[in-house]
Amino acid sequence: MDKNIIGQVRQALSDSIDAKTLASSARYFKEGETPKVYGVKMAEVSKIAKTGFQSVKEYPKQTIFELCEEFWKSGYFEETIVACIWSQSLHKKYEPVDSAVFERWLSNYVTNWADCDTFCNHTIGSFLIMFPDYVAKLKKWTKSPNRWLRRGSAVSLIVPARKGLFLNDIFEIADMLLLDKDDLVQKGYGWLLKTAGETYQKEVFDYVIKNKSVMPRTALRYAIEKMPADLRSEAMKK
Numbered sequence: 001m002d003k004n005i006i007g008q009v010r011q012a013l014s015d016s017i018d019a020k021t022l023a024s025s026a027r028y029f030k031e032g033e034t035p036k037v038y039g040v041k042m043a044e045v046s047k048i049a050k051t052g053f054q055s056v057k058e059y060p061k062q063t064i065f066e067l068c069e070e071f072w073k074s075g076y077f078e079e080t081i082v083a084c085i086w087s088q089s090l091h092k093k094y095e096p097v098d099s100a101v102f103e104r105w106l107s108n109y110v111t112n113w114a115d116c117d118t119f120c121n122h123t124i125g126s127f128l129i130m131f132p133d134y135v136a137k138l139k140k141w142t143k144s145p146n147r148w149l150r151r152g153s154a155v156s157l158i159v160p161a162r163k164g165l166f167l168n169d170i171f172e173i174a175d176m177l178l179l180d181k182d183d184l185v186q187k188g189y190g191w192l193l194k195t196a197g198e199t200y201q202k203e204v205f206d207y208v209i210k211n212k213s214v215m216p217r218t219a220l221r222y223a224i225e226k227m228p229a230d231l232r233s234e235a236m237k238k
Contacts, residue, residue, distance in 0.1 A: 005055050006070050012048045013078050016040045025077075028114065035077040035112045045078045049085035056086070061093045065101055072109035080109070084118045091126040099134050102127065103149075110148040113184050120152045125159035128166075135169045142176035150180060151188035161195040170196050171207055178211060183218055190222025197227060208235050 022039025029035070040048075056064055064086055071083040083105075102124055110116045128134055141153035153173055160166050170192055177189040197204035208215065208223050212235060215223075224235045 003070070005052060006067060008055075009048060009052045009071075009082055010079070012052070013038045013040050013045070013076075016044045016048065018044075029112055033112055035080075035115070036075050037077045040078050042081070045081050046085065049082040052082065053086055053089050057089070061090055064090060065098075069105065069109075072105055075109075075111065077112070077114065080115045081118060084115075084123060087119075088122040088126060091123070091130075094127050094130055096131055096134070098127065099131070099137060103137070106148055106152050107146055110152075113151065113187075116148045116151050117155050117158075120156040121158050124152065124156040128156060129160055129163070132166070135166060138169075138173060139176060142173060147182050147185060150177060150182065150185045153177065154185070154188040154192040157192055158195050161192060162198065164199040167196060167200055167203065171203075174207070178215060178219075180216075183216075186216045186219040187222055190219035193219075193223035194225050197223065201227065201231075205231055205235070 017039045018041055019039070021041050022037065025037045025039060026034045056067060059067075068083040068086050071079040071086075074080075087102075102119075106116070106119065106124075110119065128138075135157070138153040138156055141149040144150055154177060157166055157170055157173070161170060174189050174193055177185055180186060180189075193204050193207065204223065205227060208220060212220055220235065224232045227235070
């Protein structure tokens with residue numbers, strides 16, 4: 001594995017530190033959940049990631065995954081975003097066996113909602129569109145003690161949901177997460193329902209009405225956020 005490229009990416013990130021970004025980064029996370037950061041604007045991180053990928057794109061997929069894992073291990077938010085961009089860039093080469101790699105990264109290295117969402121929305125979401133049978137794996141994640149696997153079970157379906165896919169699975173996963181006490185998991189499945197509701201408004205509204213007596217208000221508010229005012233009012237009635 002060529003670790004020179006890792007050093008080059010890290011140097012580029014260090015050279016791009018922005019004091020204002022560094023100072024404001026903590027406000028997006030709860031106290032105690034803020035990741036380590038360089039303090040680089042997201043647009044610049046994306047640019048650095050894409051430039052770096054040009055140096056490795058001809059490498060075997062497994063080698064690029066190993067480089068991604070080095071970035072994940074660092075714990076730095078910007079490095080994990082590089083890993084997410086690189087793994088997503090390989091989506092045309094995904095194979096079923098890659099599911100084990102992706103689950104390992106989510107289980108072992110994700111420490112905040114931003115990493116979880118970036119990775120699950122794009123890398124895992126793309127994988128599931130290619131290999132829909134693996135949605136069954138998400139249902140196992142709903143029972144995990146790891147909050148990121150539980151949130152991931154929902155947010156991995158955000159991009160497929162935008163395409164109108166997996167509605168029955170979405171409701172099944174929402175059922176499994178319905179009473180989860182973790183607010184980040186509640187927000188995750190609420191967001192998934194909201195996204196599914198862009199295509200299936202009636203079905204999602206009916207689901208919310210059926211479950212609103214037990215659904216946490218956090219999840220409920222997320223689920224109905226984009227619905228017409230009259231439906232939102234109906235759903236929020238005690």
